[in-house]
Amino acid sequence: MESLIPVGLTDLQGVYPALNLAVAGIVILLLDAFFPMRSKLLSAWITLIALHLSFTCGLHRLTSGMDETFFHGAVRMDPFTHAFTVIICLASTLAVLSAPKYLRLRDCHYAEYYALILFSVSGMLLFSAAEELIMLFLALETMSIPVYCLVAFTRDNEYSTEASMKYFVMGAFATGFMVYGVALLYGSAGSGYFADLPRGAASSPGLFYSGMTLVLIGFLFKIAAVPFNMWTPDAYEGAPTPVTTFMAEAVKAAPFSGMIKLLIVAFGFSQAVHLWMPAFIGIAILTMVVGNMVALVQTDMKRMLGYSSIAHSGYILVGIVASVKLNSSEALASVLYYLFIYVLMNAGAFGILILFSHKNKDTNAIDDLVGLGRERPWAAAFMGIYTLSLTGIPPLGGFFGKFYIFSYAIKAGLTPLVIVAILTSVMSAFYYLKIIVAMYFREPSDPQHPAAFSYEGYSVFLIAMLCFTAFGVIYFGIFPKTPLTLARLAAASLIPAP
């Protein structure tokens, strides 16, 4: 029974980025319980430091090319995982930076916020590392449950609680399918390890493929692919804006990491690919069309960005399909690059909404931004950068993200898919430019309106976040070499060069 000797120190060291965050979360909770302070900035600082440590650790491991397995193969820390560690830590850092101002205005600046974020992020980091079904499921739940709580964080707000309830119910529903899928897969293969799963396809294909479908449905729910997207707009709109930021970036990127790994490692053999690829193409088309079309008629920015994030999931799905079809790490790298840029520009757009939110009222409607260009030229310029990047205007990062993905998709022979993608992204220009039109070209009907642009509560964190994202969107658009090189390094660990 020697093989049962479980966890060693090396294992713990291996998952250091996730462990570090979990410990930091516990520390924050206990600190707050035993030494309650009026200002919660200490918690914010601890969170930032912990995220920074994980970030640098991930970056260091990525550049040094570490590739090892831990926990008897349940966790594999390969460059792909490290890349997602970097992206997710960055996204969470941005979300944390945007939080203090908003929470203070809403009188709910509690240390639990940071602890919940940290727990969720530690789950995400394991998510991209999981190579075993139970591990994957645990990581998924560790990631999700704190987010359900976070959505309801402004608990006096009925929208917030309603959103949380819906999200939770739908999430539980999806989880149920996923667990069932895990059970089926385990039953067919007799093992939970990704690498062993293809065995099940040979011995009992019926079980295996049903299980595969159900597990993938769990993921499609998390990334808000149509028709599993229904929770997204409601949850995005109801959640406190910093939480929406967190959901739109980190909670979005992490399931992609797990899904990509699962698709390539476990379902990457040709029979399975023949089954899921057409379905994914259909879902990608639906997702892009529905996401962009419904976004056209939204008047609330958070809801609109919710639909836009659905649409962006569609673009990323195109990239995933293309990279699996081409079996090329370059194509997968473009997906990682896209996620990286997406995190930056989305965080910025939500950041502007937070910048102008008030004690009693959010500045969420597009009409609220009328006249921003005149009153707050800098904020309007930043918002312009983010929206143009989301639209995909060169030389901003969003353009190159889309450009790389679409060009690889064309190389993979998915031209019809790319045509749909480009048409829908033209459609998206309409609603993104609506923001710019509102900011610069519309006259406020109410002369008192500019008062809405006063800064109520001022946060250096938030300003730093906005500056960083705006700079990043421009800089990494013009000089995409560094992120692309790192992304190629990461992707090569999952799809070895032929």
Place this chain on the structure above:
Amino acid sequence: MSYEYAVVVVFMVVGIGMVLAPLVIGKLLRPHNPYPQKNMPYECGKDPFGEAHSMFDIRLYTLMLVYLIFDVEFVTIVPPMLVMANLGVPALLEIFAFIGVLALGLAYLWKHGHLEWVKTV
């Protein structure tokens, strides 16, 4: 015409029959002698009051949650105990780490006063 689904029909008939049969048999066999005390719902020997569909205090849920966690903890630590001799000291340490984390959670709850029925804020 496929007979594969005949299995389902048989399954449903047998399933319904297995529920109905004891009820019908019991109805035929048992004596019928109702009186008020007998018609009252049984509630741990206490006299029930109010509707059965009543709202419980939210604080009860917090306590139940804590209880549940330690319930699960018990279930989780018993199996390793049985093979502790084979696993050795590291496993013991791990179990203590597990208990430790839960204890930290308990400390958090306690300090925040979630274990008090009347909260002193």
Place this chain on the structure above:
Amino acid sequence: MILLRYIILAPIAALLLNLLFGRFWSKTTTAFLACGAVFVSFAAAANNCVYMIRKLAVPEMQTIFDPVFSWISVGRVQVPVDLVFDPLSCVMCLIITGVGFLIHVYSVGYMSHDPGFRRFFIYLNLFIAFMLILVLADNLALLFVGWEGVGLCSYLLIGFWHTDMKNASAGKKAFVVNRVGDLGFLLGMLLILAVFGTLSVTDLRELISTAASAMTPASTAVATTICLLLFVGATGKSAQIPLYVWLPDAMAGPTPVSALIHAATMVTAGVYMIARLHFLYALSPVASAVVAAIGAATALFAAVIGLAQNDIKKVLAYSTISQLGYMFLAVGVGAYTFGIFHLTTHAFFKALLFLGSGSVIHAMSGEQDMQRMGGLRRYMPVTYWTFLVGTLAIAGIWPLSGFFSKDEILLSARLASTPVLSGAALFAIGLCAAFLTAFYMGRLFTLTFFGNSRASEETKHHIHESPWTMGGPLILLAVLAAGAGFGLRQFENFLSPIFGHPEEAPHEIKLAIMAVSLLAGITGLALSLYVYLRRPDIPRKISTSASLLCDCIANKFYIDELYEKTVVRLVYIAGIVSHAFDKHVVDRAVNWTGGGLRFGGFMLSFFQSGNVGTYAVWFLIGVLALLHAMGGVHPPPAP
């Protein structure tokens, strides 16, 4: 030697400073910066010129080359931004910056009361920068940048007082007419690119010098096409028949602008371009002959119209068109050196005349009609004497500069023989034009400065000599206009590395032509002096007896009306049709697409009912569909 880019950089720096920070400092600073920058450019160009004269003996040192950066690089088409400084661009640079500097200084006085003072100098500096790009460019594409840039500045400056609709539409007219010419230029450029694969003038010259021996009729035809297309561009920019109509209207701009852009520099760009590409024109006798014929025709035609104009600036404008015609005549018959020489002397005396007329207009409180002037000799001595020098120079009176340049052109025309018009015919037309030039200039001078004043009492009260900022440039330009003629031999030598030495004409012909052209000038002047001073009834009699002809001339032969009725009307109708198409077909298609998509989005948003139960139903439907697609069927066997 100074790097060429700094010649261009100086005015750009000044204009940026004035543009960005101009409102923080006074008019004096603005003016000082603007003038100083042009002077710096002039000094740099002069420095390079001196350097080049020293190195003239060494053939490979005759050009200064400054590769700035690579601009366009598409496949085998390379368009670098290379600047080149050879004797030709040296002459142009010195004229642009030298005359430009004097006109800048003059403008300080002329525009001193204008609220748009800063804007004016920003435009002027921008113009100088673009003009320098034009003449320093080694690449035709870069030359085209300058070409369009000066067109833009011209548009901005003609419409400088844009609150007046008349000025704004004059600017528009100049811009649109130039566009027509630019189309020709662009086509010619693209054809060069297609045929030679390069736009660099240096490379072109080498290609052609090696290929010249192997000319076939087909390649001659191609060369002719290219040259004619480029010449269309030149007729637009340099106001030749048939695209000259914009220049008289361009006088709506401030007078210094007329002097700088519409007399001395920009309008000569066409001549410069043909001189720059002389090796190309040498391949095509037909194209050269067309250039010469159009030039001669324009010289005569514009001079005739100039006879009947009463606006002092209009007369000068037609005179400019006529003189430009001379230059084209010169380059058309292959006398490039003399064409450029006339360009130089013309820059001096025409700038002088325009500035002098500006001084007059300034003194007359904005009055431009010569019928209301007269007798200004007594009030404005500086203007009077300098204007006199200018008039004598343009009329071609020995020993002023105009005589030398015009005489050489007439001589070259006489000796030339072209496939279109014979040398004698060109010479006769040129001589007629010279006579008419002297006549209308004499008329202008007499009506303005001699006789009794015909101005209103109030205007008369205000007549004053202009300030030194205006007088100084006048005197300097008068000196140049008077003395430049004596530099002819040196000028020939200086340009000889590019154009070679012109052939020496037989001595007797030379003398005869000198005598004839001098005679034409003197007769013209004397006749106009006599008619308008002693017998003012003669013009009236002529206008009554030959009223039809006179009306015709005074109304510029109704050319504008003709264009209006034909070309403009056609374009306008095309515009109406395409507007209707755009509005009813394109716009509707766009709106319906957009509306349809919005409606689709609206309908789709009904799925988002807000009810969790409904969500779950859709979720289930999705699950079932996916299970059907992926899990329900057995996979195909592995390939």
